[in-house]
Amino acid sequence: MKITKAIIESASRRRVPDQRLMIGDLLCRGLALVVNPTGMTWRFDYKPRGTDPATGKRFPTQSVTIGTPDSHSVDEARRAAGDMKGQAKTGTDIAGERRARIAASAEKRSRTLDRLAEEYAKALPKRPKLRGPGKLSAAHVAAELAHVKAAITDMKAGGKAVADVGAADLRTLLRVNAEQPGAARHRFGALSRFLDWCRDEGLIAVNPCGLIGKDRRPKAVPARQDYMKLESLAQLWKVAGEAEKFQTVHRDYLRFLIAMPCRRTEAAKLDWADIDFDGAEWLQRGSVTKNGDLHRLHLHPLALDILRARHEAAGRPKAGLVFPAPRSGKALTTFSTIKAVLAAKAENEGWRIHDFRRS
Structure with a gap:
């Protein structure tokens, strides 16, 4: 018909x-x-x-x-x-x-950034560190994933297929974080590593972050140059022993931070098993350091005196936290409160506990 x-x-x-x-x-x-x-x-x-x-x-x-x-x-x-x-x-x-x-086409549409970010979250803990041996620390993995998800949110591209992500999306990310250079660098870098993984998995042919010229990419934020003079440190050392709300552990913890170039969390997690009194050394395990690498630090005589006094008072334990929280017995975490108590009696202003590390 x-x-x-x-x-x-x-x-x-x-x-x-x-x-x-x-x-x-x-x-x-x-x-x-x-x-x-x-x-x-x-x-x-x-x-x-x-x-x-x-x-x-x-x-x-x-x-x-x-x-x-x-x-x-x-x-x-x-x-x-x-x-x-x-x-x-x-x-x-x-x-x-x-x-x-x-x-x-259906598979491409299913490979959205939000969905792939969830798969990346499963794969990332198994990946080796970019520098040094071993796997990524749990803290690093959590921070990396947070930056990736924040970048996807900034681009408003959660439902977008990864193959469709282009320079325009990345320029949106940079514009949104133009006033936050630190956040811009973290998010752009984390997103680029995520897209590298997508490329390695065969999901895209090229990482679109390479389409952004080097002059447009977020620059590293200059390292802080804040430090405290010896007179200021001496005054804080004295105040730490006079603060009425401080217990002995708080006093010793703060004085240890003044004496040693370490981070507050590294000191809070210090374990007796990591101290070599004879060699005056502190072995920082990768599980407590920021970059996950093992460090050895020489103990300043002031720090060594604090540790020896606490060691004797604790009954010379072989292991356990050096600065346990008074109530929970776990690692100290109330850094803001500790700093506020100290700042209330100190004459200095505008300082941070981290400034001790550069002083």
Whole structure:
């Protein structure tokens, strides 16, 4: 039957529930109008060229949907079918290629930044450190993932396919954090490492962060140069022993920080097992250092005196926290409170506990 506009309109009126009607076109072999209870579509059927080596028979008939009578007129459907017929004669598997494109498109859409960030969270703890031996610390992993998710949020690209992320998204990230150079560098760097992982997993061909010129990338924030003079340190040393709200552990902890170039969390987690009294050394395990590397620090005589006094008072234990919290017995964490008590009695202003480390 030669399909015409009148036949299409008649077929539309004759649609009934639970019944499917196919009308083949006399002028274009393989083209048919499929009439379903809820709509109509143009379909082209063809036989792929060649035979199946396993059976010696021709491959089964394949079908490709062209569109609907609303999207394609009769003549347009015939032209589309004619083009497909020509491709089929050259050996092209039209239906197979279309299915592959649809599957690839669906897979691409499923690879959103939010979804891949969750997969990255599972893979990151297993990855080696970029510098030095061993795996990444739990703290580093948590910080890295937080920066990645913050970067994705800044770009408003959580639902975007990773393959579609481009320079425009990265410029958005840089604009949002223009007034926060530290955050910009952390987020851009973490996002770049995340996209490196995506590239290594075969999800993208190139890391788009490389599209941003070096002059536009966030620069490292200059290291703080704050330090305290000896007179100021001496005054804080004295105040630490006079503060009424301080217990002995608080006094010793603060004085130890004044005497040693260490971070407050490193001192808070100091264990007797890490102290070599004879060699006057402190072995900092990778689990407590910021970069996860093992360090050895020579103990200043002032720090050594504090440790020896606490060691004697504690009964010379071989292990355990040197500065346990008075109530919980766990590592000290109330750094802000400790600093506030000290600042209330100190004459100095604008200082931080971390300044001790550079003094």
